[in-house]
Amino acid sequence: MKRYQLMAAVCALAFSAAMGAYAEAISYEPVDYPVTNGAAGLNGGKGWDGAWYQQVAGADAWTVVSPGLTYNDGTENLAVRGGTFKSSGLRATGGEVKRKPLVTPNVAHMITNGSFFGLQGTTNWFSFLTRIDGQLVNVTGTTTNYLGSQAIELNKAPNATMDNFERAMMGARPSIASYGRMLSNRWIIGGFGGAVPDNGTYTGTVEIIPGQTVFYVGRLIYGAPSPTNILATMWINPALSNEPGESAGATPPAWNMLWQFQSNPAELREWNALALVGSVGATFTNLSHGYIDEIRFGEMFRDVAPRDYEVSPVQKPVNIQPANGAVDVTLPVALQASAFASDPGDVHKASRFSIRSRDGVTTTITTNGLTSISVNSGTLRASTKYTWFVQYQGTNSPVWSDPSDETGFTTAPDGSPTLLAYDGCAYAETPFPADIHGGAGGSGWLAAWEGAFVAAGFMRVESSGPGLFYKFGATPDYLSSTGNRFLTSQHGKDWESGLEDRILTSSRATRRLGTDGGMYLLTPSNTYGKSGTTNWLSFLARYEVGDTTLRYGLDLNSGYQGSTPFDFSIGKAAAMENWALIGRGGTPVATSSVSAVNGQAAFLVARVIFAEGNETAHLWVNPATRTEPQMADATVLNGVPHFEYDYMSVTAVGAVEAPNVGIDEVRMGDSWQAVMPLGPPPPVPVGTPTNVAPASGSTDVPLTVTLEATPFVGSSGVDTHLWTEVSFRTLDGAQTNVMFGPVTSMPVPAGVLQGSTRYFWRVRYKGTQLAAPSDWSAETPFDTVYATTPKLICYDGAAINVTSNLNGQGSGSGWRARWQQIWWNLSAVDYFETRTHVDSGSLMYSEPFLTTGNRFATDPAGEYSGTTASTPYSIARRDMGRDGFLHLIDLTTTSTNYGRIGTTNWFSFLARYDSGDTSGRYGIELTDAPGNSSTLANQWSLLIGKPAGTNMWGVAANGGSSAATAVNATDGSTALIVARVAFGAGGASAHVWANPVLGAGEPAGGVELGGIAAFQYNRLGIVAAGNPAPIVSIDEIRAGESFEVVTPIPEPAVLMLVAGAAALMMRRK
Structure with a gap:
């Protein structure tokens, strides 16, 4: 045994140089199968994570025929074997079969977000042989249809079902103008999701010749020619000798790294599945067939263009022992393969055994000419599923044989914790806009941390220092702790790699659990939750700042979940203040006696006992020793609805903003001892400072205030103060950090703070002795001085790309969040998201008036998952910012809404009725309705626009009176609506003007509506109501403190440019 181990190490070194000289494809499909009527389930080749998967059951568009395709470049032959895929029974959709390349440590440098190809700075090469026989064009009447897709497509497949939307396509592509594919019948490279969502970017210069086999080579360079682009290049029939030149290829305009289709959020153009696509146009007859063969994916040209003499003469070995599918195999494991076989005179020189666990942990053992090895427990784990293959090398060629067909076995559990x-x-700290998604630290996970979206944006969880630690009561024992801590955050982003700060009500990062070591705990679905088993979980948690009304902690889910659902949760439950166990959807709940809102770190240990029916869960908070405690010490939750899980999430949810909660030292195991490792005492941290001045709750604080904090307390006698960091958070959640030297008195530079704003500030110190700074001080608030100059509160001129769904979009300034569409229930089971469009072109007013961008337009149809239906409402609402306008906010309650007694707010917008029902209301509305539920559609306080029951522009109070101007709101002309809303002790009043004279101060005329019941608001909405909702254009929405700021007039120079442009247009006519 010792001799074998030595030889394995020596041989691995001896062959490393030779191996590097001969490239291999990452994934290769030779189509060396017997002739068959369907590709689904075929599992040959090398470097794949499973068999070909049929996108639509019964829609077998690909068969295997013989012989296969071949290619000679005039001098050399491409290495080929077997048959070829042939498209059959072409259909408009559903003809895809897909397969995932295997992600191993050898390709880790090419991977983004844990399991996807498409990392910036990497290159992907592809090649395949292809041929199209028969008709390429079909003419029906005056309509010409070109042959449909016969191609290789790259998809993103989050699960087995895999999506249909291409990240890239290589091969033949139909001509459909609506998606940018006017390419006739050419070999192309390109894909969906161009600069405009839904649109495509393609190029094709080589005509398809029926019956001609071509060698197609494609290359994608991620991050070229600029870091935000992808450079795609296609070569048809290149020489095999060397990498082809750039000038010989065809290259479409560089794509953006982002991919977007319809109303889906933009995301990276990453991929993890390769598809064979065979489909036709709507009226194309099945007179043509496509062939695809010898599919290769690699990192270099040579990976995907091997010549026939670069193929090993050694026959493919066969796995013999353990039997495929063997279970409870004890360690060490003996791997036995068939005898070496090759051409006469060739001698077995070396063997390369590759063993891969279900979680993707790969071990490669290179030996001398052995056909069997024994693998011990130092390499393999108990209760783990493995697959393995072996390759042989002979003395006559440096090229390895094809790998044996993979077979699998599962090792037996050994009973140890x-x-x-x-x-x-x-992880390093990840201040905004960075976050932990893509982080792959720790152990026992199937993938890296993944982010999740809500309608308003991409949720973030940060890595922040220092980490949490825990001491077991009066004992000298500490829990083993490393690194920083996970910190939930209200600061989301527009997309996963975006830079735009979006304040969100939730924060989540989720990660898929591995199964290595725990196969005996798994259900037949390969999820945890097997009846008769027990799972243990532990983590450290600390509430830090923010909303405590809802929940936070560690969630368990079955499958990847966007947003924030959970099947079981350990943490703080909604409307409760102590640490708890929480069943699916929030019930049942069992709470401990330990506070979850006091800012103290707590150690939570949970046990879930799975049964045939409901589960039973136990929770221990802050156990006094590392000895497993008694049942009587636990918080018990009986009757937990049965659940299974394979994802774990760090989550925090607030009513208005996600709170900041630290989560650390996350563990999952099969026993108390497994999740309770002993660690060394942590170093004495730098002392946490305390805010001194300004005093908490101070008002009229100058913008260049000098902040004071307590003296620096180092981690040791030789520690000295290195730097100070101050963090400011506004009422709207905007965060600014300022660095100082080693000081405890910090004068705030001009330009950091703005007037009439509530700030919450905190400070931390860094010493010279430790890598981690101190904890942040507890936040304290102060209000800055009010500047009396009237200002614009918020503005949106629809400077947004044309879209059919405004949800999650937004432009302008002064808002807390993006637009949010309101849902509407048509019945108890049918519900739709109402829609508001962005249409091309701004509305124009008869007088000079400053406009930008496009315009908003209401929609009579709602939509859900591609299905549309008429709805009585079209409503989009947006939260107004409060920073800079504290003097307008009611601070006597916790609502912090507009509507403070003694204040006046001004509004303006352009509006035009376009078509549809005129009986209902339309315009803009003021509301404090939270969320987007259909029950909130009629929860509004004041409408500025066209009230129901009149054809004139005016104003209406919800459930009360209205007033109308003399200007028609249904004749299709554009009107400028201006409103003044005054809040008094006895209620509110509103004055509205339609088409006022601009530039001479507050105008005369208009209509007044008094006696409005007192109300407050924090959201402004675009609304149209009817049967169904009418189409109304709304533009240039402004709220401010005076008539002048909401009716801006262009500067004279701008007016001259506009006049000149108009004159030029007249001359051209």
Whole structure:
């Protein structure tokens, strides 16, 4: 045994140089199958994570025929074997079969977000042989249809079902003008999701010749020619000798790294599945067939263009032992393969055994000419599923044989406590806009941390220092702790790699659990939750700042979940203040006696006992020793609805903003001991400072205030103060950090703070002795001095790309969030998201008036998952910002809404009735309705626009009176609506003008509506109501403190440019 191990190491070194000289494809499909009527389930080739998957059951568009395709470049032959795929029974959609390249440590440098190809700075090469026989064009009447897709497509497949939307396509592509595919019948490279959502970017210069086999080579360079682009190049029939030149290829305009289709959020153009696509146009007859063969994916040209003499003469070995599918195999494991076979005179020189666990942990063992090895427990784990293959090398060629067909076995559990998953947040700090998604630290996970979206944006969880630690009562024992801590945040982004700060009500990062070491705990679905098993989970948690009304903690889910649902949660439950166990959807709940809102770190240990029916869960908070405590010490939750899980999420949800909660030292195992590792005492941290001045709650604070904090307390006698960091958070959640030297008195530079704003500030110190700074001080608030100059509160001129769904969009300034569409229930089971469009072109007013961008337009149809239906409402609402306008906010309650007694707010917008029902209301509305539920559609306080029951522009109070001007609101002309709303002790009043004279101060005329019941508001909405909702254009929405700021007039120079442009247009006519 010792001799074998030595030889394995020596041989691995001896062959490393030779291996590097001969490239291999990452994934290769030779189509060396017997002739068959369907590709689904075929599992040959190398470097794939499973068999070909049929997108639509019964829609078998691809068969295997013989012989296969071949290619000779005039001098050399491409290495080929077997048959070829042939498209059959072409259909408009559903003809895809897909397969995932295997992600191993050898390709880790090419991977983004844990399991996807498409990392910036990497290159992907592809090649395949292809041919199209028969008719390429079909003419029906005056309509010409070109042959449909016969191609290789790159998809993103989050699960087995895999999506249909291409990230890239290589091959033949139909001509459909609506998606930018006017390419006739050419070999192309390109894909969906161009500069405009839904649109495509393609190029094709080589005509398809029926019956001609071509060698197609494609290359994608991620991050070229600029960091935000992808450079795609296609070569048809290149020489095999060397990498082809750039000038010989065809290259479309560089794509953006982002991919977007319809109303889906923009995301990276990453991929993890390769598809064979065979489809036709709507009226194309099945007179043509496509062939695809010898599919290769690699990192270099040579990977995907091997010549026939670069193929090994050694026959493919066969796995013999353990039997495929063997279970409870004890360690060490003996791997036995068939005898070496090759051409006469060739001698077995070396063997390369590759063993891969279900979680993707790959071990490669290179030996001398052995056909069997024994693999011990130092390499393999108990209760783990493995697959393996072997390659042989002979003395006559440096090229390895094809790998044997993979077979699998599962090792037996050994009864020892097993830690299955761990992450101690050993990541560098990730201040905005960075976050932990893509972080792959710790152990026992199947993938890296993934982010999740809500309608308003991409949720973030940060890595922040220092980490949390825990001491077991009066004992000298500490929990093993490393790194920083996970920190939930209200600061989301527009998309996962975006830069735009979006204040969100939720924060989540989620990660898929591995199964290595825990196969005996899994259900037949390969999820945890098997009846008769027990799972243990532990983590450190600390509430830090923010909303405590809802929930936070560690969630368990079955499958990837966007947003924030959970099947089971350990943490703080909604409307409760102590640490708890929480069933699916929030019930049942069992709470401990330990506070979850006091800012103290707590150690939570949970046990879930799975049964045939409901589960039973136990929670221990802050156990006094590392000895497993008694049942009587636990918080018990009986009757937990049965659940299974394979994802774990760090989550925090607030009513208005996600709170900041630290989560650390996350562990999952099969016993108390497994999630309770002993660690060394942590170093004495730098002392946490305390805010001194300004005093908490101070008002009229100058913008260049000098902040004071307590003296620096180092971690040791030799520690000295290195730097100070101050963080400011506004009422709207905007965060600004300012760095100072080693000081405790910090004068705030001009330009950091703005007037009439509530700030919450905190400070931390860094010493010279430790890598981590101190904890942040507890936040304290102060209000800055009010500047009396009237200002614009918020503005949106629809400077947004044309779209059919405004949800999650937004432009302008002064808002807290993006537009949010309101849902509407047509019945108890049918519900739709109402829609507001952005249409091309701004509305124009008869007098000079400053406009930008496009315009908003209401829609009579709602939409859900591609299905549309008429709805009585079209409503989009947006939260107004409060920073800079504290003097307008009611601070006597916790609502912090507009509507403070003694204040006046001004509004303006352009509006035009376009078509539809005129019986209902339309315009803009003021509301404090939270969320987007259909029950909130009629929850509004004041409408400025056209009230129901009149054809004139005016104003209406909800459930009360209205007043109308003399200007028609249904004749299709554009009107400028201006409103003044005054809040008094006895209620509110509103004055509205339609088409006022601009530039001479507050105008005369208009209509007044008094006696409005007192109300407050924090959201402004675009609304149209009817049967169904009418189409109304709304533009140039402004709220401010005076008539002048909401009716801006262009500067004279701008007016001259506009006049000149108009004159030029007249001359051209």
